[in-house]
Amino acid sequence: MTSRNLIDERALLSQFQSGDEMAFDRIFTMFHSSLVFFADRLLLKIGKEISKDLVLDIFLKLYDRREGFETLSNIKAFLYISVRNSCIKAIEKEKVNQKRFDLYTKNFDEFEKNVLDNIVQNEVYEELYQAIDLLPEPYRLIMGRLVTGDTPKEISEELGIPVSTINTQKSRALLLLKKSLSGAGIALLIIYS
Numbered sequence: 001m002t003s004r005n006l007i008d009e010r011a012l013l014s015q016f017q018s019g020d021e022m023a024f025d026r027i028f029t030m031f032h033s034s035l036v037f038f039a040d041r042l043l044l045k046i047g048k049e050i051s052k053d054l055v056l057d058i059f060l061k062l063y064d065r066r067e068g069f070e071t072l073s074n075i076k077a078f079l080y081i082s083v084r085n086s087c088i089k090a091i092e093k094e095k096v097n098q099k100r101f102d103l104y105t106k107n108f109d110e111f112e113k114n115v116l117d118n119i120v121q122n123e124v125y126e127e128l129y130q131a132i133d134l135l136p137e138p139y140r141l142i143m144g145r146l147v148t149g150d151t152p153k154e155i156s157e158e159l160g161i162p163v164s165t166i167n168t169q170k171s172r173a174l175l176l177l178k179k180s181l182s183g184a185g186i187a188l189l190i191i192y193s
Contacts, residue, residue: 139173
C-alpha cells in the first residue's frame with residue numbers, strides 16, 4: 001500500500017471513529033454491495049431482501065462499535081464475519097420456521113377438523129344451556145347440575161330430596177328440552193339422559 005493510501009485510510013478511520021457521517025458513508029459504499037452479494041450466496045433460497053436487511057443491521061453494529069477499530073482491514077473482517085454469523089442465524093431461524101410450517105401443513109386437515117368440531121360443539125352446548133335456562137326452577141337446577149357432571153345421587157344428597165324425585169324431574173325436564181332443541185342439541189341431551 002502506498003503512503004498516500006495509508007494516509008487516506010488513517011484519515012478516513014479517524015473521521016469514522018469520531019462519528020463523521022461522510023466517513024461512514026464512504027465505508028458503507030466500499031463494502032455494502034460485496035456484503036449483500038456475500039449474504040445472498042450464503043442465504044441462497046431465503047431472499048435478497050433479507051440479505052439487504054441483514055447487511056444494514058451489521059453496518060449499524062459497526063457504527064456503534066466504530067471507536068474499537070484500528071484499520072480498515074479490521075472493519076472489513078468485522079463486517080464479513082458478522083454477515084456470516086448473521087446468515088447462519090437466519091438459516092437456523094428459517095429451518096425452525098420450515099419445520100413449524102411442515103408440521104402445520106402435515107396436521108392441517110386434522111387441525112381444521114378439530115377447530116370445526118370445537119365450534120359446532122360450543123354452539124350445541126350454548127343451545128343446550130340456553131334451553132336449560134328457560135326451564136322451570138326445579139328442572140333448571142337439576143339439569144344444570146347433571147350437565148356439569150353431577151350424578152343424581154350427589155344432587156339428591158346435597159338437596160336433601162330422594163333420587164327418585166331427581167330422576168322424575170330429570171325426565172320431565174328432558175321432555176321439555178326435546179321440544180325446544182335442534183337435532184344436534186337433542187343428540188347432546190341424549191348423552192345426559
